[in-house]
Amino acid sequence: MKKNFTSPAGRAFLALVLVFIIGSIFNADGAFFKLGTHRDTLREMSVYGILACGMTMVIISGGIDLSVGSILALAAVCSAKMAIHWGYSGWLVLPACLIIGGLCGAVSGFLTARLQIQPFIATLAMMVLARGLSKYASGGMKVSTAIANPDGTYRYVNVPPFFQDIDHRILGGSFSVVTLIFIACVLLGWLLMSKHRVGRYLYAIGGNEESSRLSGVPVVGTKIFAYAMSGMFAAMAGICQAAQEQQGDPEAGVGYELIAIAMVVIGGTSLMGGRGGMGLTLLGVLTIGYLDKILSINAVPEAGRLVLTGIIIVIAVLTQRRRRT
Amino acid sequence: MTGICKDFGRTTVLKDVQLEVRSGEVHVLAGENGAGKSTLIKILAGIHADFQGSIHINGLEVRPKSPLDANHLGVAVIHQELSLIDSLSVADNIFLGRTPTRHGFVLDSVQQKLAAQWVQQLGLDIDTRRHVGEFTIAVRQLIEIAKALSQNAKIIVMDEPTSALNAPEVERLFALIQSLKARGCGIVYITHKMEEIARIADRITVLRDGKWIGMAPASDLPIPKLIQWMIGREVTEPAPERGCVEDQPQRVDVFGSAPLPRSGSGSAGLPVGPGGRQRLKVENFGVFPRGFSKKPAVENISFSVRSGEILGIAGLQGSGASELFHGLFGDFGSRTRGEIYLDETRVSLRSPQKAIEAGVALLTNDRKATGLVLSLSIVANATLAGLRELSPMGWRQPGRELTAAKEMASAMNLRAASMDMEVGFLSGGNQQKVAIAKWLQIRPRVLLLDEPTRGIDIGAKQEIYQRMREWAGQGIAILLITSEMPELLTLSDRILVMHRGRCTAEFSRQEAAPEKILAAAMGTAMTNRQN
Numbered sequence: 001m002k003k004n005f006t007s008p009a010g011r012a013f014l015a016l017v018l019v020f021i022i023g024s025i026f027n028a029d030g031a032f033f034k035l036g037t038h039r040d041t042l043r044e045m046s047v048y049g050i051l052a053c054g055m056t057m058v059i060i061s062g063g064i065d066l067s068v069g070s071i072l073a074l075a076a077v078c079s080a081k082m083a084i085h086w087g088y089s090g091w092l093v094l095p096a097c098l099i100i101g102g103l104c105g106a107v108s109g110f111l112t113a114r115l116q117i118q119p120f121i122a123t124l125a126m127m128v129l130a131r132g133l134s135k136y137a138s139g140g141m142k143v144s145t146a147i148a149n150p151d152g153t154y155r156y157v158n159v160p161p162f163f164q165d166i167d168h169r170i171l172g173g174s175f176s177v178v179t180l181i182f183i184a185c186v187l188l189g190w191l192l193m194s195k196h197r198v199g200r201y202l203y204a205i206g207g208n209e210e211s212s213r214l215s216g217v218p219v220v221g222t223k224i225f226a227y228a229m230s231g232m233f234a235a236m237a238g239i240c241q242a243a244q245e246q247q248g249d250p251e252a253g254v255g256y257e258l259i260a261i262a263m264v265v266i267g268g269t270s271l272m273g274g275r276g277g278m279g280l281t282l283l284g285v286l287t288i289g290y291l292d293k294i295l296s297i298n299a300v301p302e303a304g305r306l307v308l309t310g311i312i313i314v315i316a317v318l319t320q321r322r323r324r325t
Numbered sequence: 326m327t328g329i330c331k332d333f334g335r336t337t338v339l340k341d342v343q344l345e346v347r348s349g350e351v352h353v354l355a356g357e358n359g360a361g362k363s364t365l366i367k368i369l370a371g372i373h374a375d376f377q378g379s380i381h382i383n384g385l386e387v388r389p390k391s392p393l394d395a396n397h398l399g400v401a402v403i404h405q406e407l408s409l410i411d412s413l414s415v416a417d418n419i420f421l422g423r424t425p426t427r428h429g430f431v432l433d434s435v436q437q438k439l440a441a442q443w444v445q446q447l448g449l450d451i452d453t454r455r456h457v458g459e460f461t462i463a464v465r466q467l468i469e470i471a472k473a474l475s476q477n478a479k480i481i482v483m484d485e486p487t488s489a490l491n492a493p494e495v496e497r498l499f500a501l502i503q504s505l506k507a508r509g510c511g512i513v514y515i516t517h518k519m520e521e522i523a524r525i526a527d528r529i530t531v532l533r534d535g536k537w538i539g540m541a542p543a544s545d546l547p548i549p550k551l552i553q554w555m556i557g558r559e560v561t562e563p564a565p566e567r568g569c570v571e572d573q574p575q576r577v578d579v580f581g582s583a584p585l586p587r588s589g590s591g592s593a594g595l596p597v598g599p600g601g602r603q604r605l606k607v608e609n610f611g612v613f614p615r616g617f618s619k620k621p622a623v624e625n626i627s628f629s630v631r632s633g634e635i636l637g638i639a640g641l642q643g644s645g646a647s648e649l650f651h652g653l654f655g656d657f658g659s660r661t662r663g664e665i666y667l668d669e670t671r672v673s674l675r676s677p678q679k680a681i682e683a684g685v686a687l688l689t690n691d692r693k694a695t696g697l698v699l700s701l702s703i704v705a706n707a708t709l710a711g712l713r714e715l716s717p718m719g720w721r722q723p724g725r726e727l728t729a730a731k732e733m734a735s736a737m738n739l740r741a742a743s744m745d746m747e748v749g750f751l752s753g754g755n756q757q758k759v760a761i762a763k764w765l766q767i768r769p770r771v772l773l774l775d776e777p778t779r780g781i782d783i784g785a786k787q788e789i790y791q792r793m794r795e796w797a798g799q800g801i802a803i804l805l806i807t808s809e810m811p812e813l814l815t816l817s818d819r820i821l822v823m824h825r826g827r828c829t830a831e832f833s834r835q836e837a838a839p840e841k842i843l844a845a846a847m848g849t850a851m852t853n854r855q856n
Contacts, residue, residue, distance in 0.1 A: 197716045204709055207698035214695055215658065215709040215763060216681040274700040 008268030012283040029299040045289030046182035050237040051190040051260035054230030061226045062273025063119035068234040069253035070130035075132045077236025080143035080248025085161040089164030097235045105231020109224035122311035134250040144247035145240040166243035178240045190278040206273025266316045344536045346511035356532035370402040375539035401473030402482040411458030416440035419472045443471040463494035482513040517641045519847045550832035556839045604632040604802035610663035614650035622824045637817025644824035646806045650773040654687040655680040684770035695758040696760040701748035704730040711766030733762035755783030775806045822850040
């Protein structure tokens, strides 16, 4: 039993339990015990959580992806343009945006895996580039249901059903569809990392790239796959964001990559690569998501929330540190 | 230095070693790989501070506690891997750690002037403001010497300084050594090259297996005698007795069942191994790690290995033997020349993946850096090379992996509490068994083993020898690099000797003798004359 609390999963779980205990104590006159609070918390963390899924794959491979926030914006703009302005069906918008995100990720993957640019730099470049693309695609304006006519007036269109479906609640309003999408993303990520060959390859590359290469692991292809997946997850998050806001904001997602990284690290996935997992990331997402919610229902102002979150990240990482033997 | 002893854990690497250097002499420290030369130097340089024995410099007993401390005592070591910082200027490097300053600000012009003086004393005409990284290895070495002189070093240790130099650069270094002698510096010179010893040594100290063998003026120690000292026995007759082979009776048992009787091999110097069919043939093979325009690591090597044969490859550091293995394994991509035939079919192995598909396996010489993924479990490591085969649809089958890993573990006699244990927690010998087990999964046709027993205990060594004989019995062609002479002589059916990327000699099992191999590895054999 004692062993369980020294394992990364045990410690990440402990942190989450701690957050729940804090929530039960500072329950803001019972607000913490209301179903609606949990539904909203889960909905609010979903976009970040989806980003964290892709980030986990990249970090386990020993890399980092700074471009997810920008790819989110690009996908948000593209999906809004297609769904709202052009009236395309969701069956077209969804795969098209995923492909765009996947391509962006594949490019960063190619830059770092094949051309040997450091992941930090390669994805930093993609972060700037994708932001530029999203501004180009949107013309620098929010893509919303108000469409500018050539004569300067606006006409208004309805929110497309595709967005309505995503920003929907099911089970009598007790569960958001975006949360469902987040759970599906975690599941997909877990399947790939724990049940598929590619996951084993990613752990191996993150643990020792040279040994992996000399064991016949297709290092370049596997790394490109990880970054492409991260791009696709970011695009999915972008679609969710656009659906919730009912618009595609080219300025969306600024700084989201750092929140996603924090969630992955709090879960216990090592930034050095080779160790961690999708389950840990789920715990990390829940921890940060709930922490933020508890602080906000207790009316802690944003300034205080950010400071506290920063301190908690440091504490979490310190306790996660592996003891050298 | 007298009575120096040093042990790492339970293994003793130096036992009662002594070294005396006089001012104005070149004292060569000789010995095979692993004789303890570098450990002795590291003690002198303050890198290993815990040792027994005593060091006296100019009559005073000293105990260097750190490299900096050693510098203050007048000891400067010029390592094989130079310790200069490429991205700093020459002057910054020379005065690193003792930069001239006023009120904490660097006096750049003063430093520049002083550095230029030191550099000019060595007959080097370079701008000391340029970065060290812009210069060739030879110049960098001179900069390092300038640094040593500026620290007022009395004892300068040079560890294989010529390994990266061409002939004119070597001449320049030797001229410099003469002038250092004239200044009264004592020089400790480590080299594997006999001709250098013959040229510059005043006195020679020989170490073997961590023990002090003897010290003699160079004039009293001609090369053949020196080699005897290094290897450890007198050679009384040209035909070597094969004591170490007879020590291993299993050898005969294993190959007794092989198609060709051992007694029939080795006639007329023909490469006749056990087994029959030619497994691997390599023709005019060259490896160019830094591109075709640069100096190759391996040049024009041709050989063949039969199924069931163990071909030993001997060579000192920088011989290119490891690069040959990596080249055969596709690690250098297209930066190789020549032809490779596997079972008489020409193959192109441009990546490790292709090599593995073709049935070539490489055990690298550094299991932690290039062999294993220490953060993964035994199962994950053991199945990494064969994972494609174990998960045909992409989805992993943990049950199959565990079965396969268990099978390999029992074949290697691996001792571990659980197959899910991280490899990093295993002992060196068990780690090596996992590194080897990984290759059994792909059922290799050719096994390239680079120092398979490095850093493991004697029991594990014996087990690995046993396995190698079994694999050879199964028809696998084995290429073996080892720096341990008994291992090489005991296991190899034939021995190829490399020196500076070329093959300098080939010996059948009967012909092989330590002194001949060492002579060829140092490039003093007849065949080397053609270079």
